[in-house]
Amino acid sequence: MKYVIIGGVAAGMSAAMEIYRTDETAEITVLERGEDYSYGQCGLPYVIDGVIPELEDVVARRVGTFREKYGMDARTKTEVTNINAKDQIVYGIDLKTGEGFEVPYDKLLIATGSDPIVPDWEGTDLDGIHTLKTLTDTEGIMKDLDESIKHVTIVGGGYIGLEMAESFKTLGKEVTLIQRGKQVAPIFDSDMAELIHEEADRKNIDLKLGESVVGFSGDERVNTVKTDKNEYSTDLVLLAIGVLANTQFLQGTGIHLNPRGAVLVNPYMQTSLKNIYAAGDCATDFHRVKQVNDHIPLGTTSNKQGRIAGANMAGNPLQFKGILGTSIIKFFDLTLGRTGLSEREAKQLNFPYEVQTTKANSHAGYYPGGETLHLKLIYHRDSRKLLGGQIIGKKGVDKRLDVLAMALHHEMTVHDLVDVDLSYAPPYNGVWDPLQQMGRKA
The missing domain is CATH 3.30.390.30 (FAD/NAD-linked reductase, C-terminal dimerisation domain)
Structure with a gap:
């Protein structure tokens, strides 16, 4: 049986290992767009501020382990561009050579995760503007955080924005956090969010609520953040305004997506197309209280869905029981x-x-x-x-x-x-x- 997995991080490699344990004859090919496999994205803010000493500490298994120990065809820098569901072929580009490739499959898993949102604002291509999702992103931020960086601006007050506000403050930086809405942490009600605002004030985080960023300026490197109300000088910017499912390559395949682009799946992680499964940040989650398909990208869900997808692909039927949106954040x-x-x-x-x-x-x-x-x-x-x-x-x-x-x-x-x-x-x-x-x- 030929198994192809698109995506080599949480959901993808949880599935790959479940297939490996369940089907002894499995031929597993993993196509990863980046360079890194199987790492803990939730630990990245704590690497930046030094609580976790080394970036390597958040890596569960390097790509070589999947190749040498588990016999998988684990590829890096391979971007999938299309799927032929009728003939069961995956098409893509080798980003190292620029050459195209195709891989046939019997069972396919889409575990492409999500990408940080980078709006089409003026100046987003300036040096010093970062997102945080990958090991490469983390290395880029750490290399950029030299002694010349006195002030950091964070755009967005969700999970990453709050955690990184603490990380930058721990490193001795002045921090401004700009949030378009009237509160940070919009997953909380406004009365509870007031407690978070008070903690930010105690820790000298400069909150700018109810302001929308419209662009950035600087001479090659960012030095000014522009909002609809003001302009702020800064030395470094982190964009943390949310993520979108990485499913653009599925347009035209006939696979069913929700309005935000997440792949619709049933409790067995099956999609609307035969022999194609999806799991993790790019897939929907059934919400047990709402009783509808939702999309709340979390590491716990990605690992669970990946395991269940892998088991079903390998012939061991398991059901995903749904989510509650349970989350916990440390903020100072x-x-x-x-x-x-x-x-x-x-x-x-x-x-x-x-x-x-x-x-x-x-x-x-x-x-x-x-x-x-x-x-x-x-x-x-x-x-x-x-x-x-x-x-x-x-x-x-x-x-x-x-x-x-x-x-x-x-x-x-x-x-x-x-x-x-x-x-x-x-x-x-x-x-x-x-x-x-x-x-x-x-």
Whole structure:
């Protein structure tokens, strides 16, 4: 059986290894546009600020390992340009030589991931303007961050924007963060985002909210960021305004995409075309609370979908059970966590919902060292079924977030929270966990 995988990072190589373990006779070809395989993109901000000592530390396996140990035809600098689904052939260009190639397949996986959005603004081709997605991007930023760089401007206040604001500040840079909307972290409701704004202010991050970047200027290298309201001097720019699924090459193939270009897949990661699968940032995710196909690119989802796609391709039927959009971010001294629906999403989807908010101690009040947790719980007004939640604080956020995600996965109600047998000892919790306190109030 000839397996071809387009994309050699999280989803692609999770699938490749699952095929390798399941089908002993598999012939696996991997076509990767870049130079690097199987690395942890989520760790890149922490390499830049030195928390992770070496870039190599985020690499799970180098391409040579897949070739020599697992016998895969793992290629680099190979860009796929088209797919013939009828004859089951992949076409592409070898970026090292400029020559075209074609590879036949029995089963094909599209795991091309997503690319950072770079708008058609004036001056985006100037030196000193970066995106962060790959090992090569990371090396470029690190080489550019010499002592002459005093001020950095970040465009976008999502995951990468917030994490990199901390990284640049840790390196002693002055940081301005420009966000088109009225808040950073738009996956949080505005009342919770205020806590993030306060932390940014405490750490001397210069937030510019409600401003839209329109271009950049400079003599070969960027020195000015232009918005619809002002101009700001800077030494380096990071564009972190989001990503789009890398699926442009699929135009004309007949494969079904969602409005944002992500490949539509079923629970077996199958696409609308026979023998073609998709997984990771370029594919849709079924949202368990919304009950619709969504697109929330996260590393956890990419690895799960890749494993499931590989198993199905190799004849071991597994189903992807869906997502909740669970995510957690470190932002200086705060941990920011959310799962399920925000209040804004519940309102947009016309869910009849109720909200509980509370401030609680991260552990027993009489035990020293406690920190305040800010919690927000959204649940269905009629069924009392949990819909989502957001938690921000310095300690104990991850513990409650994962409990809430598990409760959402199993469609529990606010009343069910009260009955769960959670761990308790004064250094870790009170006798009533904050989530259970909220369940009792509800």
